[in-house]
Amino acid sequence: MxxxxxxxxxxxxxxxxxxxxxxxxxxxxxxxxxxxxxxxxxxxxxxxxxxxxxxxxxxxxxxxxxxxxxxxxxxxxxxxxxxxxxxxxxxxQKTPTGTLRINTSALVARRILMPILLEYLRRHPDVRVELVAEDKPVDIVADGFDAGVRLAGSIPRDMVAVPCSGDVRFIVVGSRSYLRERGVPKTPADLVHHECIRYRMSNGAVYRWEFSRSGEELAVDVKGRLTLDDDGAVVAAALGGAGLAYVSAWNVDDVLRTGRLVQVLGDWTPAEPGVCLYYPAHRHAPASLRALVALIREWRRPSSRAPRP
Structure with a gap:
């Protein structure tokens, strides 16, 4: 039987x-x-x-x-x-419900996602959003996330990617007092004569500063006495005159406008594709995720009245 x-x-x-x-x-x-x-x-x-x-x-x-x-x-x-x-x-599959889990970085959460998610929650009252912000890279499938939001260049190729922002630039900045004392570098090679604030990534490696101009690409292992693992601390150290810092322009746009930090080597740091929401191409996206994708695309349309990141 x-x-x-x-x-x-x-x-x-x-x-x-x-x-x-x-x-x-x-x-x-x-x-x-x-x-x-x-x-x-x-x-x-x-x-x-x-x-x-x-x-x-x-x-x-x-x-x-x-x-x-x-x-x-x-x-x-x-x-x-x-x-x-x-x-x-x-x-x-038909109606946005349940919990939507998203992984991103702290900066992207603050700068890009929060206004989008607040509008999303207003439109879809039956959905709960769990946003985990961490700077280390994660496997969104293995860690149980529905989607991630990261820089386009770091997204695995087998994912569906939906642009969430315009281009982003990683730039070199220093305080006016530091530049008066040590001078302004003209090329990446000049960094050997400067105190640089180094950044240690989540995998333990120290980040090599990346530059590009007219087809020439460089990755410089800068020298410096101070190594940090937090973006905010790097900016604070640069403001304090500890040396030059390599940071996202999003992290320092306010202090650049006020003149507390000054950008250098601008012609060596071109813009690159910004952040994208991404999710597995081989999975059926639930209605809650499809609704978020639709909102992001609406948010990014030039004709949309909603403020865009």
Whole structure:
């Protein structure tokens, strides 16, 4: 009996319930969208698999056998639970509900995502958003996230990427007092004569400052007495005159406007693609994620009245 039950398909079990409900093969077949002969074959296959007769059939009537009554009493509640589960999954695919988990960096969370997510929550009251901000790279699939938001250049190629911002620049800055004392570097090679504030990444490596101009690309292992692992601390050190810093322009736009920091080597730090929301291409995106993608695309349209990052 156990092997027979394991082999029974959901379609066969639903066929049995329909016949038991209508007590008529033609009416049951119409409900299921089958021909009467196909339905009869499905019931016969189920009976053969179980090794018992489920229905007593004559040319005029259909009635459950004792074994059929017992089997139906056990199967019908389970089918109802399955139907409810399938409806719930279907609802997730059609209507934004549930929890949407997103991984990003602290800077992107503050600078790009928060205004978008606040509008998203206003539009979709049945969705909960869990935003995890950390600077180390993560595997969003292995760590259970629905999506990530990172710089375009760091996104794996097997992901769907949706732009969230304009271009970003990583620039070299220093305080006016530092530049008066040590001079202004004209090329990346001049950095050997400067105190540079180094940045240690989450993998333990010290970041090499990257430059590009007219097709020439450089990665410079700068020297300096101060090594930090926090963007905010790097900016604070530069403001304090500790040396030159290589930072995202987003991190220092306010202090650049006030003149507290000054950009140098500007012609060696061109803009590059900004941040993108990304998610696995091989997975079915839930309605909650599809709704966020739609909002980001709306947010980025030049004609949109919403403020854009």
């Amino acid at each position: 156990k092997s027979g039950v394991h082999g029974a398909g959901l379609a066969e079990l639903n066929a049995m319930v329909a016949v038991a409900t209508h007590k008529n093969f033609r009416a049951a077949a119409a409900e299921l969208g089958l021909s009467p002969s196909a339905l009869s074959h499905a019931i016969a296959a189920l009976e053969k698999r179980l090794g018992v007769r489920l229905f007593h059939r004559t040319t005029r009537s259909v009635a459950l056998s004792d074994a059929g009554e017992d089997f139906l009493s056990r199967v019908k509640p389970a089918l109802a639970v399955l139907a409810d589960a399938m409806e719930s999954v279907d609802a997730h």
